[in-house]
Amino acid sequence: MSEESPANRAITSLADMKEYRGMLSWITSVDHKQIGILYIVSAFVFFLVGLGLALAMRIQLMVPVSHFMSPGAYNQIFTMHGTTMVFLMAMPLLFGFSVYFVPLMIGARDMAFPRLNALGYWLYLFGALMMYFSFVAGGAPDAGWFSYAPLTEKGYSSSPGIDYWALSLLVMGAGSVATGINLIVTVLTLRAPGMTLTRTPLFIWMIFFNAFLVILSLPALNAALVMILADRQLNAHFFSPAHGGSALLWQNYFWLFGHPEVYILVLPAFGVISEVIPVFSRKVIYGYGFLAASTIAIAFLSYGVWIHHMFATGMSYVILYVFAGSSMLIAIPTGIKIFNWIATMWGGSIRFTTAMLFATAFQIQFTVGGLSGVAFAAIPIDWQLTDSYFVVAHIHYVLLGGTLFAMFAGTYYWFPKVTGRLLSEKIGKLHFWLMVLGFNGTFFGMHWLGIAGMPRRAYTYLDRPPLGTLHLISSLFAFVLALAILVFLWNVARSLLKGEVAGDNPWGGWTLEWATTSPPPVENFDRVPSVRGRRPLWDLAHKTEGGQP
Amino acid sequence: MYWEGRVLISNNLQMHGKTCLVHNSTACAPALFDVLTEDTQGQPRMKLQDTSVFDANSPQARAILHLFYFDLAISAVIFLTVASLVLYAVIRFRQRPGEGEPFQDPGNPKLETLWTVIPALILLALLVATAYTMRVVNPPVIRSDPNVAVIAHQWWWEYRYPHSGVLTANELHMPLGKKWLLRLESADVIHDFWVPGLGAKVDAIPGHPNYLWLTPSKTGVYLGTCAEFCGEEHALMGIRVIVQSSEEFEAWQQSQLRVPAKPTGVEAERGARLFEERTCMNCHTIADTKARGTVGPDLTHVGDRQTLGSGAIPNTLDQLTKWIMDPQKIKPGCNMPSLKLTESQAHDIAVYLEALK
Incomplete structure (x- = not known):
């Protein structure tokens, strides 16, 4: 295509795009690609902040009875770490990838509602800044990222931190729902001619169902946030048992949102993996139907498992049995995916680029996180290990070893498309190995910490073997993890300054985003290629007429 | 039940959730006190059990x-x-030079x-x-007649034995080999009772009592902790379960029902007076005295306990003196304020309290 339009030929990096020059073009933009980049860059900035908070915690816990920081400071820091990583980093990162790539992969010019798209981003940024403003406005929130009532009631938490927390999440929640609706409408109405729903890339399937999760689960959180604000500001008593409220009500609302939220953070990662593995194995995805159907199963079941966060709250046996069963059931569609990805690699011709390395490590690490998750579905084990470091290990294997590794796979895969420049594979591999080492070194020992009786969210611990040794090891490896991120930053900076020109399709990808220039022009496509199968560019190269799926 | 009124009173207390960002680094470190169980005078030497899910003792x-x-x-x-x-x-499937396109296998249902x-x-x-x-x-509870009521507070544990009327704090005594039913309540926010060596954890939720069955099968001291984040001092809300033979447990229970002897000696008498003059008795109870406060732990037999501040420090005269002078240095954010006592005043009170057995 670039050969046909000489004007495009000169564009080999974002800096060459005259439409994107100047601050004003970014602030006023309704271009899904600019908004996508804004999301991803903001998410990464908050990732660095969240990482800094994590390192502060790891310094505090390096030795028993440490006096590096006060309990109050520690409690604010672990709360902001969790809140930042879930709401200010992971969700916007996934939204960034979604709004950038959904229109490109379905052959559309933009999102269905470009202005709503911009509103979603700016609401997120405003909410995020408001959350951090709490540090200078009387104290950051300090009740954990799921802020259990009644600890968040005015009587127990008099600083305004919880108010900031609730208001910020409400603002961001409104933006998320808007973006969710936008993604659904975009996928339903703007697909290129010939692209039926069953021909859409799996990434689109995952994002599509993810958007349903977003719009159906966030209202539960928003309702709970309004209630806690009413309790704190208007002397209501939703969560105050002394006045007829319920101390457990919050947990039901929060996890009715919170468990689908976990899948909101994981499904897009599944989507990325389902794109990266076939391209670098040079094989069609194995079992498209099973992968798509299992996503629907996960989305549906994710609304029926929330009590497994509350097994220690004293539920009736009937409830416990039902939720133990449903929690185990949801492991099945997830397991299917792992086997389908392995089967895609099987018999392939695998190129171990950095993206593929991250996708491979994802499969193994996510399996560890999935298996520790199954342990929590076996209720008596949950009774021992919930709220311990075993949970901390579990969530980090799922969200860091899983989601974040997948998003790095996606970053190495799509960075050349977004910027027009390749990331260095050499530095990328250094980044990858440091990250594998740092991540597993930091978090694997936490399983053992939990088994040894270490509760989560404790600002200190007494000198009782093996706690000190395990914490020290974890802390040291956390710095390796941080170093890996610095190497990644170096790679990005180097690539933006003098990276190798990527060309339209450096990896031999098959989906529509590779049919346009890198970076794509404002209107995305000069002409959308005809879609007759699931891999339009494969069909083009092999002149197949939809014969190959 | 008779203890419920007390929970209601505590429920209405407003806690001061102040956040202290500056931490005094001269704080007295509660390090290494676990060895203590081996040599505290007057205490039977008891083995400190491993705190691990793998060391199951029930x-x-x-x-x-x-x-x-x-x-x-x-x-x-x-x-x-x-x-x-x-x-x-x-x-096996790494790309090899000159390799053609692999077979495109779309799946096998x-x-x-x-x-x-x-x-x-x-x-x-x-x-x-x-x-x-x-x-x-943890089978469902049909008769709700617990052997002990565990009442969680920010940031300590209260234990009431309804059958005998014993009331104690932070250290739970249990007889060996008896299947006991624990009833868990909370006076403020949600806490969680967790002793890994003995079994399951259960939340202590205000307005929502929970039950837990435990049958300790080995004598010794078991460490546990509050496992649900409950505010500033969540980390220092330790649990100690002391499992004794039935005879030892019975003897302990009897000792807890006796009113301790009046203080003797100049220091202890001065300490007892100070305890009543200062604000101590607004929060603490000591049987057979004017002290009837119910905010903090009952101190009637405090001299008997192995640790102070819910497992934060060993119960020695020296440590208790430091605690009385400034609890905020040892457990920053806890609900006991610094009382601005001189060291000798604190020492006298500590002498008095240590004699309460």
């Missing part, structure tokens, strides 16, 4: 451990399967059904084992 904890072994075995098999398949694919059904069967087995173990570990 039928309940053992049932959980067996389920955990079963789960670990399943997990190991699945993990090794996935990891070796991935590793094999990584090595039979094979995929197989790897849906096999995990389903494995999980079904785990579900059955789960349901069975639940009944062993």
Whole structure:
């Protein structure tokens, strides 16, 4: 295509795009690609902040009875770490990838509602800044990222931190729902001619169902946030048992949102993996139907498992049995995916680029996180290990070893498309190995910490073997993890300054985003290629007429 | 029940959740006190049990451990399967120079059904084992006549024995080999009672009492902790369970029912006067004195306890003096304020309290 339009030929990096020059073009933009980049860059900035908070915690816990920081400071820091990583980093990162790539992969010019798209981003940024403003406005929130009532009631938490927390999440929640609706409408109405729903890339399937999760689960959180604000500001008593409220009500609302939220953070990662593995194995995805159907199963079941966060709250046996069963059931569609990805690699011709390395490590690490998750579905084990470091290990294997590794796979895969420049594979591999080492070194020992009786969210611990040794090891490896991120930053900076020109399709990808220039022009496509199968560019190269799926 | 009124009173107390960002680094470190159980004078030498899920010392904890072994075995098999398949694919199917395009295999519904059904069967087995173990570990409570009521406070534990009327704090005494029912309540926010060596954890939720069965099968001291984040001093809300033979437990219970002897000696008498003159008795109770406060732990037999501040420091004269002078240095954010006492005043009060056995 670039050969046909000489004007495009000169564009080999974002800096060459005259439409994107100047601050004003970014602030006023309704271009899904600019908004996508804004999301991803903001998410990464908050990732660095969240990482800094994590390192502060790891310094505090390096030795028993440490006096590096006060309990109050520690409690604010672990709360902001969790809140930042879930709401200010992971969700916007996934939204960034979604709004950038959904229109490109379905052959559309933009999102269905470009202005709503911009509103979603700016609401997120405003909410995020408001959350951090709490540090200078009387104290950051300090009740954990799921802020259990009644600890968040005015009587127990008099600083305004919880108010900031609730208001910020409400603002961001409104933006998320808007973006969710936008993604659904975009996928339903703007697909290129010939692209039926069953021909859409799996990434689109995952994002599509993810958007349903977003719009159906966030209202539960928003309702709970309004209630806690009413309790704190208007002397209501939703969560105050002394006045007829319920101390457990919050947990039901929060996890009715919170468990689908976990899948909101994981499904897009599944989507990325389902794109990266076939391209670098040079094989069609194995079992498209099973992968798509299992996503629907996960989305549906994710609304029926929330009590497994509350097994220690004293539920009736009937409830416990039902939720133990449903929690185990949801492991099945997830397991299917792992086997389908392995089967895609099987018999392939695998190129171990950095993206593929991250996708491979994802499969193994996510399996560890999935298996520790199954342990929590076996209720008596949950009774021992919930709220311990075993949970901390579990969530980090799922969200860091899983989601974040997948998003790095996606970053190495799509960075050349977004910027027009390749990331260095050499530095990328250094980044990858440091990250594998740092991540597993930091978090694997936490399983053992939990088994040894270490509760989560404790600002200190007494000198009782093996706690000190395990914490020290974890802390040291956390710095390796941080170093890996610095190497990644170096790679990005180097690539933006003098990276190798990527060309339209450096990896031999098959989906529509590779049919346009890198970076794509404002209107995305000069002409959308005809879609007759699931891999339009494969069909083009092999002149197949939809014969190959 | 008779103790419920007290919980209601505590419920209405407003806690001061101040956040202290500057931490005094001269704080007295509660390090290494665990050795203490071996040599505290007047205490029987008791073995400190390992605090680990793997060191199960009750039928309940053992049932959980067996389920955990079963789960670990399943997990190991699945993990090794996935990891070796991935590793094999990584090595065997690496691109080789000059290699053509691989066969485009779109899937095999039979094979995929197989790897849906096999995990389903494995999980079904785990579900059955789960349901069975639940009944062993914590069967539903039909009679709600607990042997001990555990009342969680920010940030300490209150224990009431309704059958004998004993009331104590932070250190739970239990007889060996008896199946006991614990009733968990909270006076403020949600806490969680967790002693890994003895079994399951259960939340202590205000307005929502929970129950836990425990049958300790070995004497010794078991450490536990509050496991649900409950505010500033969540980390220093330790639990000590002292499992004794039935005779020792009975003797302990009798000693707890006796009113301690009046203080003797100049220091102790001065300490007793100071305890009443200063604000101590607004929050604490000492039987047979004017002190009837119910905010903090009952101190009637405080001299008997192994630790102070819910496991934060060992119970020695020296440590208690430091605690009385400034508890905020030892447990920043706790609800006991600094009383601005001189060291000798604090010492006198400590002498008085240490004699309360």
